[in-house]
Amino acid sequence: MQAYRASILYFAPHQEGVVPRAVYEQDGLLVVGPNAAGRQVVQAVGPYRDLAGQYASTPVQHWPDRIIAPGFVDLHVHYPQTNVIGSPAEGLLPWLENYTFPEENRFAALEYSAQAATFFVAELLRNGVTTALAFATSHPTSVNALFAEAQAQQLRLITGLCLMDRHAPTDLLNQPSAPGRFDATEQSLRDTEALIQRWHGQGRLGYAITPRFAPTSTDAQLRGAGELAAQYPDVWIQSHVAENKDEIAWARQLFPQSRSYLATYDDFGLMRKRAIYAHCIHFDDNDRALMRDTGAAAAVSPTSNLFLGSGFFDYMGADRVGFQYGLASDVGGGTSFSPFHTMLAAYYVGREGQTKQGLSLNPQHLWWQHTAGAARALGLEGIVGNLLPGCEADFVVLNPKATPLLARKTVLATNLDELLFSMIVLGDDRLIERTVISQATAGTRA
Numbered sequence: 001m002q003a004y005r006a007s008i009l010y011f012a013p014h015q016e017g018v019v020p021r022a023v024y025e026q027d028g029l030l031v032v033g034p035n036a037a038g039r040q041v042v043q044a045v046g047p048y049r050d051l052a053g054q055y056a057s058t059p060v061q062h063w064p065d066r067i068i069a070p071g072f073v074d075l076h077v078h079y080p081q082t083n084v085i086g087s088p089a090e091g092l093l094p095w096l097e098n099y100t101f102p103e104e105n106r107f108a109a110l111e112y113s114a115q116a117a118t119f120f121v122a123e124l125l126r127n128g129v130t131t132a133l134a135f136a137t138s139h140p141t142s143v144n145a146l147f148a149e150a151q152a153q154q155l156r157l158i159t160g161l162c163l164m165d166r167h168a169p170t171d172l173l174n175q176p177s178a179p180g181r182f183d184a185t186e187q188s189l190r191d192t193e194a195l196i197q198r199w200h201g202q203g204r205l206g207y208a209i210t211p212r213f214a215p216t217s218t219d220a221q222l223r224g225a226g227e228l229a230a231q232y233p234d235v236w237i238q239s240h241v242a243e244n245k246d247e248i249a250w251a252r253q254l255f256p257q258s259r260s261y262l263a264t265y266d267d268f269g270l271m272r273k274r275a276i277y278a279h280c281i282h283f284d285d286n287d288r289a290l291m292r293d294t295g296a297a298a299a300v301s302p303t304s305n306l307f308l309g310s311g312f313f314d315y316m317g318a319d320r321v322g323f324q325y326g327l328a329s330d331v332g333g334g335t336s337f338s339p340f341h342t343m344l345a346a347y348y349v350g351r352e353g354q355t356k357q358g359l360s361l362n363p364q365h366l367w368w369q370h371t372a373g374a375a376r377a378l379g380l381e382g383i384v385g386n387l388l389p390g391c392e393a394d395f396v397v398l399n400p401k402a403t404p405l406l407a408r409k410t411v412l413a414t415n416l417d418e419l420l421f422s423m424i425v426l427g428d429d430r431l432i433e434r435t436v437i438s439q440a441t442a443g444t445r446a
């Protein structure tokens, strides 16, 4: 057992229809110890004065003037696009063609994938991200490299083979089997199943069935992906939807029989709990209801949407109909690995009131969307993204005086909202003094 004394931020258990509320212990104690499986989890959290006596024999690490907060959850990020950050383009489709596809092609080589995975995981941790749902490329090597690195660092990571059997450069499409026994579509589905069996549930790793987006898959590939999703119900699904108007028009042309672009995924069995769709911008209320009724969730990617000029996620619409969402960096369309930059961009997106109704997202709600709310969207509520007893002990230690301006500003806060909003607006990786990952003793399967 190990105890940590500092200010502590966490979230009250979620209640349907109630705006998420943070709990802040000015002088708190977080007690961490192994669960039955040997994984470090939160044993107790609360005011130091209430818990100190009970844990008098537990060693205490004291971090004065620091804030312990849940590790961040990134609902959508592309590890092969780390080098694509900040590439100029005329919108989504030219950006894919000119920058993203050529870079992703390099991930056919295991060495290239391995060094990129090492950098990517280190960058997530440096920014306080302790759980991520990530895209790899259409090469199985890229998936194996990322899983191996996440396993070495004990990061909770979900990824999968990018399914793409048409409408992209030939080298980047799924490839047929070597002796020509299976075509590319069949081979991609066989590779997906083999990767599920190899990695899903190993330690904290999870598999996501990953069609890039409907336009780059044939009907046969989407159908096969949907069959795998039914066969492996605790495996995740990830894709993109309704990001950009050109993309929507293209998807409608390719799948005219579906009611909408989103409905295409439902028609192939790809909407259910643990299905995460990036963007979800250009929706009508039927789409929103489909998200709600199937239990799918949106990965809101505000820095990416602002960078590519794709549009603004409609928070009012999402809450009115009642589907789940959380925040995502969407690197490399997104411009930062930092959850603070993403939360600030989400605030801008919420404020925008020309294309939809604008609102001011509450700082506690913004923070929840990148921690406990994102965990809930993944079906991992009570496991990550919070510091309630039983949660895996992934947390960050924040220094609210990390820069001169932060120090000057955070000291003026008269309530929790002011403190959190100062950090959201002024924060970046310098705020994260350390990131602590829940450890397991050797041989643990948790």
Ligand SMILES: [Zn+2]
Residues within 6 Å of the ligand: 076, 078, 240, 278, 330, 333
């Ligand atoms: Zn994306």
